[in-house]
Amino acid sequence: MLVNLSSRKKWASLLLINAMMLTTVACGSTEGASSKPAADATAEPSKAAASTPAASEKPNTEEPAQKTDEPLVVYLNDFDEIIKPMFEQATGYKLELVTGNGAEISSRLEAEKGNPHWDVVWMDAMPTIDKMGKDGQLLENWKPQNIGNLTDFAKQFVPSTNSYVPTGAHAASVIVYNTKAFNANTAPKTWKELASATFKGSIGMADPAVAAPAYPFVAWFFQAQGMDAGKQYFESLMKNGLHVYPKNPNVAKALTSGEIKAAALQESNAYIMKNQGQPVDIIWPEEGAPASVRVAAIQKNTKHAEAAKAFIEFLLDPKTQQTLIDKEKRATSSLP
Known part of the structure; x- marks a missing residue:
C-alpha cells in the first residue's frame, strides 16, 4: 500500500512488497527503488492509495474558469x-x-497511440505507463x-518528469x-514448492505477456534471485507442467x-473467489509476494487538462483514499 494513514497502520504493512516492476521504473526515469519481500506476507489485502487524513478533507484543486460539457475520459481497470x-x-x-482488465486497456492504449481517445489512464501497469x-505520450512537469x-x-515511484503518480x-x-x-x-x-x-501438472498462472499483474510477478524472481536463477526457476516450472492462461x-x-x-493468482481475484464461497483457500508465501503498483497519468495533448488535473488531485485526496480503503476492507471483512 502507498498510503500514509496513521489510523490504518495494519493496512499500511500489507503491501510493502516489491517487484521488478519497481526496478523497471528505477532503471528508467525514477529515483532508486529497492525490492524486498513483504515484512508481513500474511496480512490482509488492499488496493488503496496515497494520502493522509491530516490533510484537507476536500480535494485540493483549483476551480477552472469554465467547465466544458464534454466528459473527462478515464481508462481504468478497477474501482469503476x-x-x-x-x-x-x-x-x-x-x-x-x-x-477492462489490464491487458485490454494496455492493448487499447497501444492501438490509439497515434490518436488517443483518453484523457487520464489509471491502472496497475506501471511499466506500461x-x-x-518515455515515448512522450504523457503530460510532464x-x-x-x-x-x-x-x-x-x-515517493520512490514518482518519475523525475512527474509524468505519473502512484x-x-x-x-x-x-x-x-x-x-x-x-x-x-x-x-x-512457498513459491519454490510450485516447482x-x-x-507436477497441477499449477497454473497468467501469461505475463498478456495479464498486467503477471508481469511484476514473473519479473520479481529475476530481481530477487538474479537473471540466471530467475530463468532457471521458470524453466523448472515449465518442465513441471505449468499451465499458462491468458488472464487471471x-x-x-x-x-x-x-x-x-x-x-x-492475482490477489483481488483470489479474494473474490474466496468471498463467493468457491472451494479455494489462500496462502501468502513466506518469501513475500510481489506488488503491482497502480499509477495515474494525463494524456499529453488532452483538451481537458483542468479536469484531468482535478482527477489526479481527487485520487490523492485523503477522503478519496479512505473510501477506497474501506471498500476493500468491506470486501474482505467476511473472510476468516
Missing part, C-alpha cells in the same frame, strides 16, 4: 463502480469511464498539490489452492473446475 459518482459529486466535472512517458500526501515508500499497490500473485485437492498441510506454501514434483480470470476458472489444483 464507485469512482464516477464520487468524482462527479466532489468536483462537478463529468466523467466517462472506459473499463512508464514506457508511455506538472506536480499535484496533493503529492505531498504520498508516503516515503510511494496511487496504490496490491499483490500481483498469492498462492491459491483448490480445497478439494489439497488442505492446509498438503498445499504448496516440486509433488505438484482464466486461471481462476481452471482452478475451480479442477483443471489445475493450485495457482499463482
